[in-house]
Amino acid sequence: xxxxxxxxxxxxxxxxxxxxxxxxxxxxxxxxxxxxxxxxxxxxxxxxxxxxxxxxxxxxxxxxxxxxxxxxxxxxxxxxxxxxxxxxxxxxxxxxxxxxxxxxxxxxxxxxxxxxxxxxxxxxxxxxxxxxxxxxxxxxxxxxxxxxxxxxxxxxxxxxxxxxxxxxxxxxxxxxxxxxxxxxxxxxxxxxxxxxxxxxxxxxxxxxxxxxxxxx
Amino acid sequence: xxxxxxxxxxxxxxxxxxxxxxxxxxxxxxxxxxxxxxxxxxxxxxxxxxxxxxxxxxxxxxxxxxxxxxxxxxxxxxxxxxxxxxxxxxxxxxxxxxxxxxxxxxxxxxxxxxxxxxxxxxxxxxxxxxxxxxxxxxxxxxxxxxxxxxxxxxxxxxxxxxxxxxxxxxxxxxxxxxxxxxxxxxxxxxxxxxxxxxxxxxxxxxxxxxxxxxxxxxxxxxxxxxxx
Numbered sequence: 001x002x003x004x005x006x007x008x009x010x011x012x013x014x015x016x017x018x019x020x021x022x023x024x025x026x027x028x029x030x031x032x033x034x035x036x037x038x039x040x041x042x043x044x045x046x047x048x049x050x051x052x053x054x055x056x057x058x059x060x061x062x063x064x065x066x067x068x069x070x071x072x073x074x075x076x077x078x079x080x081x082x083x084x085x086x087x088x089x090x091x092x093x094x095x096x097x098x099x100x101x102x103x104x105x106x107x108x109x110x111x112x113x114x115x116x117x118x119x120x121x122x123x124x125x126x127x128x129x130x131x132x133x134x135x136x137x138x139x140x141x142x143x144x145x146x147x148x149x150x151x152x153x154x155x156x157x158x159x160x161x162x163x164x165x166x167x168x169x170x171x172x173x174x175x176x177x178x179x180x181x182x183x184x185x186x187x188x189x190x191x192x193x194x195x196x197x198x199x200x201x202x203x204x205x206x207x208x209x210x211x212x213x214x215x216x
Numbered sequence: 217x218x219x220x221x222x223x224x225x226x227x228x229x230x231x232x233x234x235x236x237x238x239x240x241x242x243x244x245x246x247x248x249x250x251x252x253x254x255x256x257x258x259x260x261x262x263x264x265x266x267x268x269x270x271x272x273x274x275x276x277x278x279x280x281x282x283x284x285x286x287x288x289x290x291x292x293x294x295x296x297x298x299x300x301x302x303x304x305x306x307x308x309x310x311x312x313x314x315x316x317x318x319x320x321x322x323x324x325x326x327x328x329x330x331x332x333x334x335x336x337x338x339x340x341x342x343x344x345x346x347x348x349x350x351x352x353x354x355x356x357x358x359x360x361x362x363x364x365x366x367x368x369x370x371x372x373x374x375x376x377x378x379x380x381x382x383x384x385x386x387x388x389x390x391x392x393x394x395x396x397x398x399x400x401x402x403x404x405x406x407x408x409x410x411x412x413x414x415x416x417x418x419x420x421x422x423x424x425x426x427x428x429x430x431x432x433x434x435x436x437x438x439x440x441x442x443x444x
Contacts, residue, residue, distance in 0.1 A: 112228025
């Protein structure tokens with residue numbers, strides 16, 4: 001495990017600590033044992049081959065999958081799913097968008113259930129994310145990249161400390177990739193943290209990000 | 217940081233599901249058309265004898281309504297699981313059982329309510345006496361939400377498996393039986409001029425219990441389904 005933190009000046013407060021995490025699917029080990037930690041203002045890249053359990057790791061941290069073995073600590077306390085509801089945002093392969101609703105309506109539902117960051121509203125977030133002019137178009141008529149942007153708009157709108165982004169760069173054009181990087185940097189500057197999966201070389205932020213390697 | 221209140225979350229989920237149903241109005245019309253066709257066919261199959269039709273009217277309308285509801289039951293959580301909306305809902309800082317309760321309410325409003333509205337018309341086609349109509353509507357008003365709630369639990373339980381429709385129908389059958397017995401019992405009693413309040417009260421009691429327990433069971437079952 002190499003831990004070269006360049007995204008935020010250390011020392012920062014420890015947010016998430018994972019010790020000897022393992023996950024089994026029908027007694028077949030998917031990954032682990034895995035150790036890593038994440039500080040405030042830190043963005044970590046989860047690396048591994050296809051099937052190495054990157055998505056599984058994020059789903060465990062999102063509280064959607066039950067952890068088999070190992071220990072998770074959040075700010076020094078044992079991690080409990082119930083305390084992270086609303087404080088963790090997960091962007092998975094399924095974008096969580098209703099295709100019959102517009103981006104604006106989808107975001108309004110998200111804000112209704114999660115709440116909003118101060119000073120943000122649906123309209124300015126959609127402008128910021130590059131969907132101006134498409135706010136009221138049903139999501140099913142948007143391109144794959146635009147759908148991704150509509151899902152990324154949740155990151156800007158909703159309050160959360162930890163972002164779990166599964167392949168956030170997929171389907172995005174060059175400006176989209178820059179947009180994700182900008183969102184991550186802003187989030188880190190505000191003291192948030194993020195785990196990002198991505199295979200292949202992605203022009204990832206400036207400098208060398210922290211890396212979490214999955215052993216396939 | 218402004219956190220969402222429970223009321224705004226309930227309203228958001230309810231509004232979303234009702235909007236989605238409205239965008240697919242054709243799907244709402246399907247159970248209604250189905251019920252209309254089935255009831256229209258009864259006099260053709262059994263012959264236009266008033267006495268016979270009158271005797272079966274209550275039961276036929278009730279069974280048709282419940283079967284029509286089954287048509288739409290299967291899809292209650294499927295869309296949300298497929299597009300990831302359910303994951304997002306589960307991770308939101310809201311009680312999942314209550315959010316699912318809102319989804320069940322929206323489902324009832326979009327599938328059962330139109331059926332209840334046309335029920336007097338269908339019953340009239342089978343010559344059900346006008347005096348019995350209110351009892352039929354009361355019975356439906358209690359039986360349909362009960363079926364939505366019971367159905368939701370089973371849909372949630374079978375959510376993880378492919379082609380769950382068949383399994384769902386088989387599992388729902390024994391749960392439907394008491395609902396049909398009490399609902400049809402009330403209508404039959406009213407038709408014979410007997411007191412009909414007792415079976416209606418039983419339906420009400422079952423509905424209250426289902427209202428409390430079914431959303432909790434749904435939430436637990438869906439968590440397990442997504443954990444696989």
